[in-house]
Amino acid sequence: MxxxxxxxxxxxxxxxxxxxxxVLSCGLTKEYYTIPGGKLEQDETSKxxxxxxxxxxxxxxxxxxxxxxxxxxxxxxxxxxxLCDAEFEDLPPLSGEELQENSPDNxxxxxxxxxxxxxxxxxxxxxxxxQALRGSWAPVRDDNQEMNEELDI
Numbered sequence: 001m002x003x004x005x006x007x008x009x010x011x012x013x014x015x016x017x018x019x020x021x022x023v024l025s026c027g028l029t030k031e032y033y034t035i036p037g038g039k040l041e042q043d044e045t046s047k048x049x050x051x052x053x054x055x056x057x058x059x060x061x062x063x064x065x066x067x068x069x070x071x072x073x074x075x076x077x078x079x080x081x082x083l084c085d086a087e088f089e090d091l092p093p094l095s096g097e098e099l100q101e102n103s104p105d106n107x108x109x110x111x112x113x114x115x116x117x118x119x120x121x122x123x124x125x126x127x128x129x130x131q132a133l134r135g136s137w138a139p140v141r142d143d144n145q146e147m148n149e150e151l152d153i
Contacts, residue, residue: 002077005050006037006125007062007084008132014112015129016091017121018057018098021107033113033123035081046080047140056096058110060086066137068128081128083137 009016017033024030038053040046047064054060068081091110098108113121118129131137 003040003046003080004038004077005040005046005053005080005082006035006128007050007054007064007082008035008068008125008129009060009062009084009086010115010129010132011112013115015115015118016058017111017113017123019107019109019111023105031122033111033121035079035123035125035128036110037079047082050080050082050084054084054086057094057098058092059095060088060092062086064140066132067140068131068137071125071128073124079125081125082140083132 007016016036018036020030020032020034022030036054036057037050038057040049041052044052050064051062054062062084063086064082064084066083068083070078070080072078091112094102094108094110102108113123115133118126123129
């Protein structure tokens with residue numbers, strides 16, 4: 001089963017997202033937003049994975065503030081959500097594998113979504129964003145203390 005780890009980053013009245021557009025083999029176009037993050041590698045904890053993925057995809061060094069929960073969907077597999085923070089001003093540029101694979105048929109673009117517009121976009125993991133806005137998250141141990149823990153999902 002695919003397991004991914006996702007970073008919910010809220011700056012003021014905006015949510016950092018990844019806009020996706022995929023042209024399917026049947027010719028249909030699928031457009032949606034996701035919470036940045038990605039798949040866990042073998043023997044990697046979800047906290048290590050989310051830090052690695054945000055560094056690779058967007059060049060961000062993140063601080064994990066809290067655990068929001070996990071969910072399962074046919075589209076995402078099992079996804080683990082964290083409330084995170086990062087020091088940056090402007091929208092971070094796309095980098096890493098997503099930049100290399102970016103094409104008109106498989107498109108990635110970091111975008112802000114205004115929190116007031118949350119109901120108007122198709123966003124995978126939207127319920128966890130609402131949970132974060134309510135302040136309903138569990139604190140996590142210091143990021144450096146879990147490097148040798150077993151898979152924490």
